Amino acid sequence: MTATTAPAHGATDDDGPVLPAHEVRARSLALLGSLLRPVARRAWATALVVVGAQLALVAGPALVAAGIDRGLPALRAGDAGPLLLVAGVYAAAALAAGVLTAATVRLAARVSQAVLLDLRGRVFRHTQRLSLEFHERYTSGRIISRQTSDLEALRELLDGGVTTLAASGLAMVFTATSLVLLDWRSGLVLLVAVVPGLVLTRWFQRRSQAQYRRSRTAAARVIVRFVETMTGVRAVQAFRREREVAGVYDGLAEEYRAANAEAIRVNGVFDTGLVLIGNVTLAAVLLVGGLRVLDGGLEVGVLVAAVLYARRFFAPLAQVGMFYNAFQSATAALEKLSALLAEEPTVPDPVRPVRVVRPAGDVRFDGVEFGYGAGPSVLPHLDLHVPAGQTLALVGETGAGKSTVAKLLARFYDPRAGAVRLDGVDLRDVDATDLRRAVVMVTQEAYLFSGSVRANIALGRPDASDAEVEAAARAVGVHDLVMSLPDGYATGVDTRGVRLSAGQRQLVSFARAFLADPAVLVLDEATSSLDVPGEQLVQDGLRRLLVGRTAVVIAHRLSTVMHADRVLVVADGRVAEDGSPEELVAAGGRFAALHAQWQDSLRTP
Structure with missing residues (x-):
């Protein structure tokens, strides 16, 4: 079994006939929509909580700037009120961010578990309803994969992936907007640095997609070989084929290890590149802002806030890049699940059933x-x-x-x-x-x-x-x-x-x-x-x-x-x-x- 995303011109779905890519996407989106409709209110509530949490988090550096540039001078003049006010608001924002982040996790988990419960029940009931012809061509290993690894891929996406993506995107937008409003020149430096970050992220997406497909293929081969060997272990032992079978399995396991090692290398390049871009951006913001502070064109508090915003900007970008792997896995899983649920019994129930309550047996x-x-x-x-x-x-x-x-x-x-x-x-x-x-x-x-x-x-x-x-x-x-x-x-x-x-x-x-x-x-x-x-x-x-x-x-x-x-x-x-x-x-x-x-x-x- 090979799990891949849909090719550009169509999808060869091992759960059904070859379909154009747009039909595969439409079928998957229709399934996702039917799953989300019953939990739509909770999903919107989760989205609002995510927005609130990111607003609370992004307020921190701006409050630091206010404390340095307004609170400290007032304190030197004998008025501690402004500094205490800023400190109180900062503490309240931090508390709100923590509470809302925890609420996000709980709400997202409730939504995802409700969706998965619905989907797991649908798959089981539908699989039982399908005719014997389907079960004779559709191996038990593939059905097990739908109920386990494919649902697990969706769980990982729904439990944290979607909220992480939303939080990361909002964090980047709110951070850039806050910095531009605070000091547009520092904001311009940050926005310029976004370009190499986006280029690196796009490179990572393409490379990780290829590695994902290779890794999924290798994993499927390992699983299939393991299941076949354990199912036919009596024949293996009867003909003393343990060594040969183990050799084949070792080869497949080595392919899987090599695929994962390459995936880790790609992730390492991506993480290192983002850290480099982030550090260079931070240095540029600090250099440009520091010179302006020396010239009196920028307040010290604003410079500190600009540095804090610059430090926070690239962490969400890394999370967006890493989200792509979970997104690919969940997309492939959703396509396969939707294909399974699209199967129709070849022996349908009668439209107008005739009751035979006491059959004679003729x-x-x-x-x-x-x-x-x-x-x-x-x-x-x-x-x-x-x-x-x-x-x-x-x-x-x-x-x-x-x-x-x-x-x-x-x-x-x-x-x-x-x-x-x-x-x-x-x-x-x-x-x-x-x-x-x-x-x-x-x-x-x-x-x-x-x-x-x-x-x-x-x-x-x-x-x-x-x-x-x-x-x-x-x-x-x-x-x-x-x-x-x-x-x-x-x-x-x-x-x-x-x-x-x-x-x-x-x-x-x-x-x-x-x-x-x-x-x-x-x-x-x-x-x-x-x-x-x-x-x-x-x-x-x-x-x-x-x-x-x-x-x-x-x-x-x-x-x-x-x-x-x-x-x-x-x-x-x-x-x-x-x-x-x-x-x-x-x-x-x-x-x-x-x-x-x-x-x-x-x-x-």
Whole structure:
């Protein structure tokens, strides 16, 4: 994943198609505007506080000048009032500056946290709403990056970056204005010195932009390599590839180190240049003002104030330059987040949903044609009727289209042509809630979430009672297993359920499906990764689960298929054979050959 700002003529967004730069900016600004609208009052209040804080700060040197040129002479004449007044006003201004600066930090934090809370919720909800097609092409690492590093980049900008930029800009304007009003000649010297400062800042912006892109690219490569290695650590260790993988990672880490080192060098040149320009400017103001003091053309207090203003002027310029890095990072993050939120589900909710409250489970594929994305057709033309209560098994070679049938039935995808119907209603018109209750899929990977066994069984019905959860577990034969765990149904399982064996996790997923009580159950290779003891346990639970409901079973193991009412042999997306297991064995076709191979494997010692 490479995070860069939009190119001049367009943006290649890894979250979507290539878009012109102005469209990317418009989309990002629209997102930012929608986030800021609810907190607009607090944002304006923050802006007013920033202005107040900078006015209080910029008053200091002018009050020093008044104290030296007005208060001290009055004190020598025996009148301490003017000096005490100036001192009191100075103390009040300093106190106000401190209070307002602290208020700025708090108000900015409230605004930024409100915005980030809104955005984080939007990203999570929208990502869940997107279709399976999106999640199959959009890696989990990129989604994690949106919720972590991209939101963190926006947090850094909103928490302090925007207020720092505003405060720095106002400080420079107020400082220059105050000095010009106090002594226009000293102000002219300061304004002349702004030119090399701006040139240096522009140089820094261009160089830092290039370094930022290089650093972000290098960081992304390191993260991707790390995630891939840790995800596939079993394969790495199984093939003893630790040294080679570490060598590749070390090379990527060295690129990242070199990019950061160059970025630090650029920052060093910028900081050093600003210090040099600031010191030369200070010397020029002091020299010109000092000569005028000697000639009597300038008061000493004004000279002191001019020096103080000159010292303060270039510090905000450095902050503006440093803000550019945070701005680039936040801009890139906002572009990616807006692209993610602009994604539309390829399986949209129906405009006029049809309620199917008590589905019978009658399934039809009417002239279904389907292909993934813009690819070739996986199912050229499929007509299929599965009566309510029938168990249908799909067998065939890998890539024949079996899992595609399951995904269409669960409405993870919509067909290009034709329709998939439940009780005569096109799935595209079925109310989404009713569809999720009516059709449940159990896959090869029995995914368990961190939490208790009970919570995992009750995933489809969180409001189920303990008795109902236990009844579901008993129905598929997993109750005794659960009770053997340390805390029974309250036993926690680690992420992905790694404290349980594959067969145990599959039984828990069967209990989950049983409790959900769907009219149509889709089993996609649910027993393919089990050993023989585990398979037997799961097969017993599977037979209990299938009673009284329509089932579409995809399996390579014929031990699962032989219990089906009907078998379809699928080849190249078409139905090659259709009949009961016994009929197809007797017919001597493809299924008979598979059955013979299976019988031979059982006889092999």
